[in-house]
Amino acid sequence: MRTSVKKLVTAVSTSVALMGAGHAAAEIQIGIAGPMTGPVAQYGDMQFSGARMAIEQINANGGVMGEELVAVEYDDVCDPKQAVSVANSLVNDGVRFVVGHLCSSSTQPASDIYEDEGILMVTPASTSPEITERGYELVFRTIGLDSMQGPVAGNYLASLNPERVAVIHDKQQYGEGIATAVRDTLKDKGVEIAMFEGITAGSKDFSSLVTKLKQADVDYVYYGGYHPELGLILRQADQAGLDTIFMGPEGVGNKDINTIAGEAAEGLLVTLPPAFDQKAANQELVKAFEAKGEDPSGPFVLTSYTAVQLIADGIEKAESTDPFEVAEALRSGSFETPIGTVEYDKAGDMESFEFVVYEWHSDGSKTPVN
Amino acid sequence: MQDLLYFSQQLINGLTIGSAYALIAIGYTMVYGIIGMINFAHGEIYMIGAYTALIAITGLATLGIAWLPVILIVALVCAMIVSSAMGWAVERVAYRPVRGRHRLIPLISAIGMSIFLQNYVHLAQGSRNIGFPALIEGSFQFGSEGAFAMSLSYMQITIFVTTLICMTALSLFISRSRTGRACRAVSQDLGMANLLGIDTNRIISATFVIGAALAAVAGLLLGMYYGSIDPLFGFIAGLKAFTAAVLGGIGSIPGAMLGGLILGVSESMTSGYLSGEYKDVVSFGLLILILLFKPTGLLGKPEVEKI
Structure with a gap:
């Protein structure tokens, strides 16, 4: 190439x-x-x-x-x-x-x-x-940064007054990083973290994890990682009759998740950069x-x-x-x-960057949640 | 009661995956039993089986055929045919020309074959995860209202039943049929079987083909059960099935079945009671322990050294 x-x-x-x-x-x-x-x-x-x-x-x-x-x-x-x-x-x-x-x-x-x-x-x-x-x-x-995105997701989840939240990640730098940021935000807000656990990226069988989530009786599940794994988790959770709402970072927000999860992707919450288009x-x-x-x-x-x-x-x-x-x-x-006016700090990060919470739909479209 | 339901659910999860591991493990164990070598391209054959099944299902859907039994049977038959052809080709290309040489040579050619097949599928089918339609949906629910309910899905039942049928058929084939008897003879002593007039080349091809056909069955079942496939998913499944085969005693068919089930259950119990992070640690830790303390595996017979 x-x-x-x-x-x-x-x-x-x-x-x-x-x-x-x-x-x-x-x-x-x-x-x-x-x-x-x-x-x-x-x-x-x-x-x-x-x-x-x-x-x-x-x-x-x-x-x-x-x-x-x-x-x-x-x-x-x-x-x-x-x-x-x-x-x-x-x-x-x-x-x-x-x-x-x-x-x-x-x-x-x-x-x-x-x-x-x-x-x-x-x-x-x-x-x-x-x-x-x-x-x-x-x-x-x-x-x-995940240190901006994590609190957006954490604060949003906390604002829904959940009793118990599970936080799952794929043990990779991105996934675990953002999951940790979300967990810490939720803890600060006094939300009970029922589970904080890693999965192996690339694995396909999540039946045990889904069973565990079901047993833990959580209201929300936050997943830090990419869409191939979350798509399967959504689908296997749906089939096992697990009734919770999932949330993920921008790594899960693309249309490929719909080809894997199908109808189960409906209602997934995703933090994304604002729709610049x-x-x-x-x-x-x-x-x-x-x-x-x-x-x-x-x-x-x-x-x-x-x-x-x-x-x-x-x-x-x-x-x-x-x-x-x-x-x-x-x-x-x-x-x-x-993407707006860009000014850099000494580290090379933008002075400000906004993340927005969207609700994902099974046809691959998304609507902002207010 | 809650705990019991939870335990049973994890047991079901484990047995489901375990049965599929067992189906794949048969391919490793049969080939090893007969020529004393590990077929490292076997995971890829399983992956190709799953892709073929998906292509067949998509093809039928575009033709407008929606009757489930027809779809499943056609997909299964297509997958078995293509995978068997692959198994046969792997033996012809990667094993037969180098059989009888130093045993590292076929090992390396099989690894080469595996890399080739993996990349071929990458090129032909793209490298993304492709969703696999859930053809068999629905489940039985056990447990009281508002509390943890154990679910046994129709898909899981399908996996158990199909595995059971395949295993029974294979056992009957090995113990009763003429080819099965020849297989056993070749596995005991290849040279002697040859002298007695058994076409050993044909028997060796047959074991590759049978193993590949069973892997294709597993490919279709697990594709539907998991929900997505990608060109790399044969690799890990291959490693797991290989572990299952060694665990049960490589070369022994009941051993492969037992090994698969033990591996599946130990994996699901680990993620159920410990943490999903340790799933693979436990399965490969088990492999190391078995190799250290009982190298012949649970049901294997002590034998002279082979790879």
Whole structure:
């Protein structure tokens, strides 16, 4: 995949050079690293479609400082080991700006390499707080943190006055992190936590867990993790006659959960970034996506678009393609983007980011809960 | 009463998964019994069985056939045929050319086969989780109103009954039929069986085919029971079934059945009374204990060293 993209890039740039000298002679490579395959490839699609669109539009408007942006795509399968090898090949390919990765557990090890090698990374989807806690200079995100998302979910659950809540997670960095944040919020509010337990990501049999939830007689179940497991839990709970409401983070909020859980997905509560595609200011952009036959409503489409735009704006502002200077420019500036005004703190987190509670429906649509 | 219902529910959960493990474990144990080697591509054959069944079900649905018994039987037959063909092909490609060489060679070629099949399905079917329609819905509920109710779903009953039928049929086949007798002879002494005029190549192919057909049955059942399949789900199931086979005594068919049930129940009891996090720790811990203290397994016979 990567070599074919590169070949294509070489072919195109050669033909451009042959056609007219002087026009977009140099180019800036933007690496896009995320899961093209594997269990969460659905999210990867959002990331790639958002980032590609941004690159396309920026190039159509004359590129960055007269130079063309070129996408170089990498598949990390949401696997930490693959993410490290992807990061190394990015280094070898001389890419200096990355939009990625998607899964927190991939972003974390990859960012070590990027920081060492002087590559600027903007993750459009990783919400684990640890990623920006290490004082790295070149790490940014266009999404909020689990320490923001967890309390939103926890406070919402607490506002429903439940007697007992179970908190389940998939033992991965993202899932366990957010589940812990939710549990702590609920505890602070005085809600009884009946269970706090991990499952194994990738396993399929949750009959024992469902039985346990039934026995514990909980009102709500919070699940920290991704949709393949929660989809199965919902379906198996439905079949065993377990009557509770489930809630999950943005990792479960995509249409693939409906193909697994079917009717059982109705009524699932999900915290998601606000629907940026509904904003009046973004309607032109939404039309551009629709014209390409792509769906801009996924939670990471416009965050990925923004990640590319920020890199471009940062380069323009710094008047340099040196990642350290661009990072400095990003920290000092304020940028108008499809996800709102972006200002960065020292760690590389956005000053503010909102999460909204949605109710998920069995046809894959969602409605905000007030 | 509550506790008893809870215990029975976990027991049912465990026995359901355990029966399916047993079906897959048969494939490992039969192949080992006859040629003394582990078929590492067996988990993949189970996965392919589940995919074939799903394709058949989707195909029938587009044709507008909605009568459940027809769907199930067609799906089952398709899955068994395709998986058996795969089992046969695995033996022809990965085992027969290297049989009789150093025993690491077929082991490695089988692992290669497994990687190939896994990635083939990745390419052909995509790498996402695909939902598997729940064809058999509904359950019996036991317990009083407003308290914990034990449920025994029709799907679980289907799994028990199907496993029972398959196991009985297999036992009869091994003990009564001509091919079954030949199987037993080959497993006792391949060289001697060959001298006595048994077509050992055919018998070895037959064991791969029978194991694959049973794995396909498990693929269809577990696909429906769990609710989704993906190209990687054969790997873990394969490991679990292998553990079950070793637990019961590899090479022994009743051992595989017993091993599967013990493994299933111990898993569900662990997640029921301890924590789901320790499920796999317990199943593979069990494997280590058995290998340390009773390497022949619960029902296995002591034998000269093999892999």
